[in-house]
Amino acid sequence: xxxxxxxxxxxxxxxxxxxxxxxxxxxxxxxxxxxxxxxxxxxxxxxxxxxxxxxxxxxxxxxxxxxxxxxxxxxxxxxxxxxxxxxxxxxxxxxxxxxxxxxxxxxxxxxxxxxxxxxxxxxxxxxxxxxxxxxxxxxxxxxxxxxxxxxxxxxxxxxxxxxxxxxxxxxxxxxxxxxxxxxxxxxxxxxxxxxxxxxxxxxxxxxxxxxxxxxxxxxxxxxxxxxxxxxxxxxxxxxxxxxxxxxxxxxxxxxxxxxxxxxxxxxxxxxxxxxxxxxxxxxxxxxxxxxxxxxxxxxxxxxxxxxxxxxxxxxxxxxxxxxxxxxxxxxxxxxxxxxxxxxxxxxxxxxxxxxx
Numbered sequence: 016x017x018x019x020x021x022x023x024x025x026x027x028x029x030x031x032x033x034x035x036x037x038x039x040x041x042x043x044x045x046x047x048x049x050x051x052x053x054x055x056x057x058x059x060x061x062x063x064x065x066x067x068x069x070x071x072x073x074x075x076x077x078x079x080x081x082x083x084x085x086x087x088x089x090x091x092x093x094x095x096x097x098x099x100x101x102x103x104x105x106x107x108x109x110x111x112x113x114x115x116x117x118x119x120x121x122x123x124x125x126x127x128x129x130x131x132x133x134x135x136x137x138x139x140x141x142x143x144x145x146x147x148x149x150x151x152x153x154x155x156x157x158x159x160x161x162x163x164x165x166x167x168x169x170x171x172x173x174x175x176x177x178x179x180x181x182x183x184x185x186x187x188x189x190x191x192x193x194x195x196x197x198x199x200x201x202x203x204x205x206x207x208x209x210x211x212x213x214x215x216x217x218x219x220x221x222x223x224x225x226x227x228x229x230x231x232x233x234x235x236x237x238x239x240x241x242x243x244x245x246x247x248x249x250x251x252x253x254x255x256x257x258x259x260x261x262x263x264x265x266x267x268x269x270x271x272x273x274x275x276x277x278x279x280x281x282x283x284x285x286x287x288x289x290x291x292x293x294x295x296x297x298x299x300x301x302x303x304x305x306x307x308x309x310x311x312x313x314x315x316x317x318x319x320x321x322x323x324x325x326x327x328x329x330x331x332x333x334x335x336x337x338x339x340x341x342x343x344x345x346x347x348x349x350x351x352x353x354x355x356x357x358x359x360x361x362x363x364x365x366x367x368x369x370x371x
Contacts, residue, residue: 020047020229023184024067024075026082026148027051033086035079039066040184044225055084055103062110062117065216069185070259070295071158074120075151077107081124082147085140096136100128100143112307113268113339115260119294120150154187157292160353161191162198165255167356168288168349169199169206173252176209176242176280179270180222181257181290191257191290193226195351200232208234209251211242213270215315215336239272246283254280258291265344265361266303271337277346286348293352296365303341311338 020038027036034051035058042048050066052058058080061067067076084103090096104121111117127146131139169175175196182193189197199206208227213219220236227234237245245251254276260268267273267289280287300306313334317326328334350357350365357364 020183021049023072023186023188024079025151026079026144029053033083035076035083037061037067037072037076038184040068040222041066043184044221052080052083055080055087055106058083059106059110062107068218069181069257070114070116071154071186071191071292072184073111073114074116074294075147075154075187077110077117078120078124078147078150080107081121082140082144085143088140090136093134093136093139096139097128100124111309113259113309115297116292116294123150151187154292154294155189157294157353158186158189158191158194159198161290161292161351162189162194164353164355165195165288165290165351166198166202166204168253168286168351169195169204170252172205172207173199174207174209174250175199176211176245176251176254176276176285177223178211178219178239178242178254178256178273178276179213180218180226182223182226184222184226185257190226191292192255193223195255195288195290196227196232197230200230206233208232209242209245210234210236211239211272211276212236213272214239218270239275242276243279243282246279246285251280251283251285254285254287256287256289258289258295259339260300260306261289261291261296261350261365262300262303262306263296263298263362263365264302265347265350265357265359265365266306267342267344267347267350268303268306268308268339269342271340274340274342274346277342281346287342287346288349288351289342289347290351293354293365293368296352296369298366298369303343306339306341308340309338311336 024037039050088099182190
């Protein structure tokens with residue numbers, strides 16, 4: 016984010032001791048509130064209730080949560096500390112199943128523990144905090160690189176449609192899809208953004224529009240079901256979205272409704288781009304059919320923005336609330352990563368980036 020807004024998630028010193036500090040995104044856009052998590056359970060609950068959300072930001076929060084677990088451990092031996100860390104890891108890993116960055120970040124912390132051979136308890140604690148802070152800084156650098164690499168795809172004066180929030184709020188800062196948009200804006204491309212509201216929790220309306228307005232990037236908010244009509248008017252030049260997990264073949268899991276946008280884009284010959292760091296690519300999964308899809312609380316659908324006092328539907332009606340969907344790779348024109356722009360066939364392109 017810019018200097019107008021604090022970091023999405025970071026390590027902080029408070030009167031109560033070290034904390035994982037984050038923007039409480041459930042309070043936006045009405046108020047900017049910082050949440051200090053001084054216990055691992057608080058970090059886990061913050062991830063579950065979407066106080067921190069977006070795959071890269073979840074990974075950063077989990078890494079910092081592991082560092083917090085180490086700090087809070089009263090173990091006097093390495094074995095005791097490792098047991099405490101294992102318990103924290105299990106809790107954090109159980110928060111949200113779809114975003115692979117969560118598990119990538121936890122593996123980074125596991126690796127830091129393995130590499131700290133010969134360290135004492137305090138030495139391991141310092142090593143884990145350093146690795147967690149490295150994860151946050153690494154994500155920020157990747158987002159900036161994604162933005163730079165995507166400039167070849169964004170024409171001057173482009174009208175860009177985006178879905179959900181893949182901005183600074185979804186990352187350590189700057190963003191993936193909104194990182195592309197920020198880079199184009201900073202490069203003077205004169206862009207305009209169509210922001211889908213993104214039901215049921217309105218991340219596009221509450222978060223993406225807030226980021227764009229705060230940064231002074233021209234944007235227009237539309238309901239999700241308006242995207243096809245706007246495309247039919249010739250008012251969308253490309254779509255840019257983020258991702259929570261990408262399979263090895265380039266199938267993309269992202270916020271529910273992304274698949275619909277991709278189908279509409281294909282119908283109207285609008286290129287559909289995905290912006291994500293390579294940490295979002297799950298090379299263990301051959302296709303998107305293997306990606307676990309989180310289903311969330313049905314009241315997120317029954318209550319507008321999950322806050323309304325009265326339901327917007329009969330309370331006894333059945334609800335289906337998958338948080339994500341999968342866009343098949345044939346609908347994706349390019350996947351922008353920190354190492355460059357991957358184009359079809361994505362299996363080969365993404366594998367080359369992993370090996371490079």
